Amino acid sequence: MKNSQISDRIKRLAAMMTLLEENPFKIRNFENAARIVRDHNEDMGVLVDEDRLKDVPGVGKTLAYVIMYYAKAGTVGLEQELKAQLPEGLPDLLDLPDLGMKKVQSLWQDYEITNLEALKKACEANTLADMKGFGAKLQVKLMNAISFQEKHARDFYLDTALFVAQEWMDRLKPLKGITRIELTGKLRRGDKLIQSCEFLIEADASELIAELNDQFDCGLSDSEPLIIKDKSGLPIHFWVCKPEAFAAEQLIRTGGEVYSEKLLDRFGDDAESAIKSLARVQGSPSEKELCKSIDIQWIEPELRDVYNQYPEDFELIAQEHIKGAFHAHSTWSDGRNSLEEMAQASRDLGYQYLGISEHSQAAYYANGLKPDRVKAQWDRIDELNDQSKDFHIFKGIEADILSDGSLDYDEELLAGFDFVIASIHSHFHLDPVKQTDRIVRALQSPFTTILGHPTGRMLMARPGYNPDLTTLIDVAAENDKLIEINTTPKRLDLDWTYLEYAKGKGLKISIDPDAHSIRGLQTIHLGVLLARKGGFTSSEVLNTLDVVEMKKYLQDRRVR
Numbered sequence: 001m002k003n004s005q006i007s008d009r010i011k012r013l014a015a016m017m018t019l020l021e022e023n024p025f026k027i028r029n030f031e032n033a034a035r036i037v038r039d040h041n042e043d044m045g046v047l048v049d050e051d052r053l054k055d056v057p058g059v060g061k062t063l064a065y066v067i068m069y070y071a072k073a074g075t076v077g078l079e080q081e082l083k084a085q086l087p088e089g090l091p092d093l094l095d096l097p098d099l100g101m102k103k104v105q106s107l108w109q110d111y112e113i114t115n116l117e118a119l120k121k122a123c124e125a126n127t128l129a130d131m132k133g134f135g136a137k138l139q140v141k142l143m144n145a146i147s148f149q150e151k152h153a154r155d156f157y158l159d160t161a162l163f164v165a166q167e168w169m170d171r172l173k174p175l176k177g178i179t180r181i182e183l184t185g186k187l188r189r190g191d192k193l194i195q196s197c198e199f200l201i202e203a204d205a206s207e208l209i210a211e212l213n214d215q216f217d218c219g220l221s222d223s224e225p226l227i228i229k230d231k232s233g234l235p236i237h238f239w240v241c242k243p244e245a246f247a248a249e250q251l252i253r254t255g256g257e258v259y260s261e262k263l264l265d266r267f268g269d270d271a272e273s274a275i276k277s278l279a280r281v282q283g284s285p286s287e288k289e290l291c292k293s294i295d296i297q298w299i300e301p302e303l304r305d306v307y308n309q310y311p312e313d314f315e316l317i318a319q320e321h322i323k324g325a326f327h328a329h330s331t332w333s334d335g336r337n338s339l340e341e342m343a344q345a346s347r348d349l350g351y352q353y354l355g356i357s358e359h360s361q362a363a364y365y366a367n368g369l370k371p372d373r374v375k376a377q378w379d380r381i382d383e384l385n386d387q388s389k390d391f392h393i394f395k396g397i398e399a400d401i402l403s404d405g406s407l408d409y410d411e412e413l414l415a416g417f418d419f420v421i422a423s424i425h426s427h428f429h430l431d432p433v434k435q436t437d438r439i440v441r442a443l444q445s446p447f448t449t450i451l452g453h454p455t456g457r458m459l460m461a462r463p464g465y466n467p468d469l470t471t472l473i474d475v476a477a478e479n480d481k482l483i484e485i486n487t488t489p490k491r492l493d494l495d496w497t498y499l500e501y502a503k504g505k506g507l508k509i510s511i512d513p514d515a516h517s518i519r520g521l522q523t524i525h526l527g528v529l530l531a532r533k534g535g536f537t538s539s540e541v542l543n544t545l546d547v548v549e550m551k552k553y554l555q556d557r558r559v560r
């Protein structure tokens with residue numbers, strides 16, 4: 001299990017204990033441990049393997065045991081014990097926004113509503129509207145939240161799916177019966193949410209089944225695909241084929257809406273068997289060669305949802321093109337690592353620079369910087385930059401876009417930053433036209449460099465503030481501004497489905513981790529994968545510039 005998943009599960013244990021009114025100190029220990037696990041730099045699985053969990057501060061014996069079980073088995077006895085003491089489904093109510101612990105307790109104790117189904121019925125029957133502490137407004141919010149959750153019942157975050165895929169890859173590679181194994185399907189194409197992890201395996205099917213059953217005790221029988229449920233809950237699909245069929249299977253199983261359409265157009269309704277029999281005749285060892293022999297342009301898997309062809313001389317953006325990162329928070333605002341640690345971690349990742357961007361003063365809840373603290377941070381950054389010649393910290397800010405679209409400092413202070421990320425953190429519920437106008441105004445500010453998380457959506461949690469993205473892209477492109485792909489796994493905002501349009505308008509993007517910890521810096525690969533889906537090349541992504549080019553780029557755009 002990934003640290004973020006283990007952290008969520010420990011947080012859930014703490015919530016269940018709160019519902020059961022257990023010892024508050026014990027609960028606080030679990031809540032702290034959830035934060036520690038979430039922010040820890042190394043995977044818990046590795047710490048368990050190397051017996052180093054005991055070295056993590058704040059993790060005592062009980063929690064080490066809990067973490068070990070989650071990391072290795074995906075569950076722990078304590079979870080079952082707590083669940084057994086609560087009505088089934090009650091803890092799931094805690095996942096709904098706008099429904100805190102007190103309200104869940106009240107639903108349970110006062111109204112005997114203990115699961116999503118019962119809550120949904122109560123909303124539909126309009127009973128929540130009259131219940132003390134709830135009301136009509138909350139009822140509407142909950143109805144929306146429940147249907148949003150139902151829509152995402154089978155979805156997993158991209159980073160979780162990639163992590164699980166890597167775990168299975170490592171487990172499967174040593175198996176004797178497997179001569180070749182590759183990722184296929186939606187995970188090979190990349191997407192913000194994933195429903196299953198698909199592998200294409202070259203092996204003898206019955207031998208493989210016997211070996212998998214022997215190794216993982218998974219009780220598989222012959223089916224297509226073979227399906228195992230990972231401990232995270234993500235279904236793992238194995239498509240098994242003979243060596244001569246691998247290329248054809250890879251082409252078919254990878255899919256992609258637009259590219260598959262092209263195959264159907266070309267080979268008719270039964271494209272699958274047509275391609276398979278052509279492949280048999282051609283004896284093609286690779287997908288590329290197969291495409292060549294059947295006269296179909298091979299394109300990168302990530303593009304296959306958007307393009308059915310793509311210029312062959314365009315090289316898509318790749319992780320190794322990334323030279324630095326913008327959008328990072330430190331303990332100066334609401335980050336969990338110091339400025340110095342964030343800089344060192346960026347350097348360790350091979351980056352030449354870090355664009356630090358704390359929250360601005362309006363974001364008081366996130367310890368946003370008042371002007372005097374901005375200046376104090378500039379002094380500290382100057383010191384750090386003087387001390388190191390091979391790494392540079394750019395002075396930035398994540399300036400709140402205020403309700404009228406202006407930025408959250410006076411012009412004199414704004415002019416002192418190397419770059420400004422303009423973001424919305426308040427007034428989420430304006431109507432879409434007003435919201436769009438507000439962001440347009442921020443994009444037209446001479447001080448804005450990058451628009452941060454343009455829709456504010458949280459995948460599987462909230463839809464965001466709904467601006468008209470094509471207008472924002474038009475205005476950004478016209479005004480020489482950038483929009484970020486925020487690579488926080490729960491955001492991935494700007495969505496890749498707008499990238500083809502953005503590319504057409506000549507918009508440049510910045511692939512920004514919005515890191516609140518060292519670990520948060522390690523999410524840029526997700527944005528790279530999604531930028532590839534939109535067909536972005538390295539010259540269309542800001543943070544592929546090296547430090548010298550970047551200094552010039554930002555200097556040229558400074559308002560004096």
Ligand SMILES: [Zn+2]
Pocket residue numbers: 398423425452453
């Ligand atoms: Zn933000």
Ligand SMILES: [Zn+2]
Pocket residue numbers: 327329398514
């Ligand atoms: Zn941020």
